[in-house]
Amino acid sequence: MDSIRLTGVRAEATHGVLDFEHVEPQPFVVDATMFLDLSEAGASDDLAATVDYGQIAKRIVNVIEGEHVDLIERLAAKIADSILLSHRIQRVIVTVHKPKAPIKVPFDDVSVTIERARDPEGGTLASQIGAAASASASTSAANGSADSNAAATGTSAMPATHTAIVAMGGNIGDVEQTLRAAVVAIDGVPGNQVNGISPLYRTAAWGMEPGTPDFLNAVVELTTTLDADTLLNALQTIETAHGRSRKVHWGSRPLDLDIIDFDGETRDDPRLTLPHPRAWQRAFVLAPWADLEPAARLVGPHGGPVAELLARTPDHDAVERVSDSWILGGSVA
Numbered sequence: 001m002d003s004i005r006l007t008g009v010r011a012e013a014t015h016g017v018l019d020f021e022h023v024e025p026q027p028f029v030v031d032a033t034m035f036l037d038l039s040e041a042g043a044s045d046d047l048a049a050t051v052d053y054g055q056i057a058k059r060i061v062n063v064i065e066g067e068h069v070d071l072i073e074r075l076a077a078k079i080a081d082s083i084l085l086s087h088r089i090q091r092v093i094v095t096v097h098k099p100k101a102p103i104k105v106p107f108d109d110v111s112v113t114i115e116r117a118r119d120p121e122g123g124t125l126a127s128q129i130g131a132a133a134s135a136s137a138s139t140s141a142a143n144g145s146a147d148s149n150a151a152a153t154g155t156s157a158m159p160a161t162h163t164a165i166v167a168m169g170g171n172i173g174d175v176e177q178t179l180r181a182a183v184v185a186i187d188g189v190p191g192n193q194v195n196g197i198s199p200l201y202r203t204a205a206w207g208m209e210p211g212t213p214d215f216l217n218a219v220v221e222l223t224t225t226l227d228a229d230t231l232l233n234a235l236q237t238i239e240t241a242h243g244r245s246r247k248v249h250w251g252s253r254p255l256d257l258d259i260i261d262f263d264g265e266t267r268d269d270p271r272l273t274l275p276h277p278r279a280w281q282r283a284f285v286l287a288p289w290a291d292l293e294p295a296a297r298l299v300g301p302h303g304g305p306v307a308e309l310l311a312r313t314p315d316h317d318a319v320e321r322v323s324d325s326w327i328l329g330g331s332v333a
């Protein structure tokens, strides 16, 4: 199978079994070989048809700089898991080197190498969403949507690639686990690629009855070949799969997925308003977005630099950044 090989990704951290290793940083160096089908990218020259190795390198550094582990075996496993979040990657070989390990004889390097494959059972929700996405794409083709005309007329133009910011939140059940599953599901939708995942925030319920349990919130940045309506359909399918009901507007919920921004487009349609009409006043959206993209701007009549909008929200002190590495597991509860 085709592969992308990334070598020598390095960062300093305090992983190790010995006491002094918990406080004194030392270098960790990672090589990763990712197996995926590169034929489409080879033909189209389109980044959306492969994985962005720059993003993978950042993910590796995030894991190295994340929570302490004793063993490089564990570090390698966490890195493999973070790489397999990209749904295109079928298999990965990860080597973690610890060249300054405390070994009392002369040595060049010590490393572990592991190989991990995508869970073959993992595709169920993704294929269900894929079916929803293609059903809704053919509906919009029937309605004459510009993006779908090529498919309707049988021409084979490459689909355009869009960039979206999706906000995630919930306050019922094991929300952290639900949000992790949501990221995997969003990335697994055919045409989507999640490129950035914000830190996780605990936030007071905004605009809800007193006593409503706190939320956990985060945002993801993705590229997608879906149009905005089809993306919304896919997100609602994921919400429903996690038990979301829409009976109570602004009620507690296991999972809420909102499109905050889609290519900077503005649109005043109640089915899909862009940017999200209340994003500008929500610290629980702006804080994780500003962490993920410090220079981000919100478009529209209430728009501006996200960091400035955040500073203007009256409740920006009521959101607490609780984890940078939540996507890799563990619990902030």
Ligand SMILES: Nc1ncnc2c1ncn2[C@@H]1O[C@H](COP(=O)(O)OP(=O)(O)OP(=O)(O)O)[C@@H](O)[C@H]1O
Residues within 6 Å of the ligand: 232, 246, 248, 249, 250, 251, 256, 257, 258, 259, 260, 269, 270, 271, 272, 273, 274, 275, 276, 277, 278
């Ligand atoms: N940018 C958007 N993202 C998600 N849904 C949107 C957007 N704009 C309009 N909607 C519409 O809003 C409807 C209600 O969405 P939802 O149930 O997620 O609302 P809510 O989470 O209770 O409130 P809020 O939209 O204030 O977060 C959806 O069915 C959808 O059609």
Ligand SMILES: Nc1nc2c(c(=O)[nH]1)N=C(CO)CN2
Residues within 6 Å of the ligand: 168, 169, 170, 203, 204, 205, 206, 207, 208, 214, 215, 217, 250, 256, 284
């Ligand atoms: N803290 C917080 N408050 C909310 C949230 C949310 O995700 N987090 N979502 C709402 C409606 O979508 C309303 N209020």
